[in-house]
Amino acid sequence: MPVESPPDAATRERLLTLRDTIKRVINYRTFYLRYCPPNAHPAGNRLQTLCPIPAHAHSGTGHPSLSIDLTRGLFHCFSRDEGGDAIRFYELMHGVKFARAVRELARELGLAGRGRDVPSLAQRAAPDVDEGGASSGEAELEPLTAEQLGVVCETLLAACRAEDQSEGLGYLARRGIDAGTAARAGVVYFPRRAYRRVMRKMQSAFPLEELRRSGLFNARAHLTFYRHRLLFPFRVEGRAIYLQARTTAAGVEPRWHNMRGVVPSLYNVDCLNELASGSVVYLVEGFTDTLTLLAHGFPAVGLVGAGGLKEEWLAPLGRCRTVAALDPDAAGRRAAERYAELFAARGLALARITLPADVNDFFRQRPSAALEFALLTEAAIEGMKDEG
Ligand SMILES: [Zn+2]
Numbered sequence: 001m002p003v004e005s006p007p008d009a010a011t012r013e014r015l016l017t018l019r020d021t022i023k024r025v026i027n028y029r030t031f032y033l034r035y036c037p038p039n040a041h042p043a044g045n046r047l048q049t050l051c052p053i054p055a056h057a058h059s060g061t062g063h064p065s066l067s068i069d070l071t072r073g074l075f076h077c078f079s080r081d082e083g084g085d086a087i088r089f090y091e092l093m094h095g096v097k098f099a100r101a102v103r104e105l106a107r108e109l110g111l112a113g114r115g116r117d118v119p120s121l122a123q124r125a126a127p128d129v130d131e132g133g134a135s136s137g138e139a140e141l142e143p144l145t146a147e148q149l150g151v152v153c154e155t156l157l158a159a160c161r162a163e164d165q166s167e168g169l170g171y172l173a174r175r176g177i178d179a180g181t182a183a184r185a186g187v188v189y190f191p192r193r194a195y196r197r198v199m200r201k202m203q204s205a206f207p208l209e210e211l212r213r214s215g216l217f218n219a220r221a222h223l224t225f226y227r228h229r230l231l232f233p234f235r236v237e238g239r240a241i242y243l244q245a246r247t248t249a250a251g252v253e254p255r256w257h258n259m260r261g262v263v264p265s266l267y268n269v270d271c272l273n274e275l276a277s278g279s280v281v282y283l284v285e286g287f288t289d290t291l292t293l294l295a296h297g298f299p300a301v302g303l304v305g306a307g308g309l310k311e312e313w314l315a316p317l318g319r320c321r322t323v324a325a326l327d328p329d330a331a332g333r334r335a336a337e338r339y340a341e342l343f344a345a346r347g348l349a350l351a352r353i354t355l356p357a358d359v360n361d362f363f364r365q366r367p368s369a370a371l372e373f374a375l376l377t378e379a380a381i382e383g384m385k386d387e388g
Contacts, residue, residue, distance in 0.1 A: 025109055035052050051066035056082070142213060146264075149261070156243070160231055163191060164194070181291055227247050228246055263304045281317065289302060314343065325352075
């Protein structure tokens with residue numbers, strides 16, 4: 001057995017980060033069951049079984065002494081009063097030290113390369129760089145037709161919908177967006193441990209060339225939505241035609257990732273079909289603000305970035321009374337000015353409300369936000385009449 005020297009501080013730091021990543025992606029059920037006797041069956045998220053830890057040298061005839069919490073990934077052997085997390089369990093089962101346990105588990109989960117030559121799964125999943133540049137080959141890829149892109153989109157969304165949504169819904173819930181609103185907007189999520197399964201479903205449904213043309217796959221034949229797994233579809237007449245995805249992890253840049261091509265419509269544009277003429281509709285920035293308003297019963301359409309409004313999207317807004325609630329920063333103010341001019345050039349009015357924070361923060365921070373928002377809307381529409 002090779003002698004392991006104790007890791008220095010920097011290595012130790014890297015190992016701890018890697019350990020945390022392992023804990024985010026590992027499937028505890030699969031992991032622990034691998035070491036348990038074949039007759040071990042979990043009851044809910046608990047597993048009580050004969051303890052397989054070699055150093056414990058159990059006779060194998062007594063009571064099952066190993067208890068495993070499959071939700072938190074913790075084990076405890078009551079007979080020897082020893083317990084810990086999955087890393088510790090791996091150490092005990094394989095007779096290795098912490099550093100080696102972390103490295104081996106990471107490799108197994110595709111989190112780290114086998115050596116310097118083999119890139120990690122995250123690296124292999126990275127979107128092709130220099131899009132439009134000659135070297136990547138991306139530029140030569142003909143974009144898919146809107147029809148084809150729609151089919152690819154719907155297939156990916158269905159594959160994600162089949163996976164565990166709880167982390168994605170938890171992320172939205174922390175922002176005040178309930179599961180019902182997310183479902184109505186068609187938002188889906190897949191956990192990182194489902195990455196390969198989702199990728200395989202796409203590979204079996206479409207030729208690689210088509211997947212690359214959609215921008216979902218890169219030149220390494222990997223699904224590029226590896227860090228960005230909360231998916232927001234753009235739907236027109238009930239069909240997804242494009243999507244953008246967000247990371248739910250802290251510290252990942254960029255926070256957004258999308259298919260190839262340009263944003264094809266206002267986000268949630270379908271909501272306009274359900275509105276009576278003359279109804280109020282809000283124009284906001286981004287998915288979160290749009291969904292926040294929907295969650296509180298205010299119909300809204302979203303722009304990607306403050307400057308994202310295109311002139312050809314104005315016509316369907318014409319039947320409604322549009323109220324802009326853009327971010328209260330310089331970019332938001334400039335955009336609101338410009339949009340007011342765009343609307344005016346078409347003989348349309350654009351009312352504006354300015355909140356002390358973005359829409360999501362406003363609704364999260366103030367218990368009476370919905371009422372205040374309704375009052376601000378009334379005032380904005382009244383003020384517009386006075387001007388006109
Ligand atoms: Zn034991």
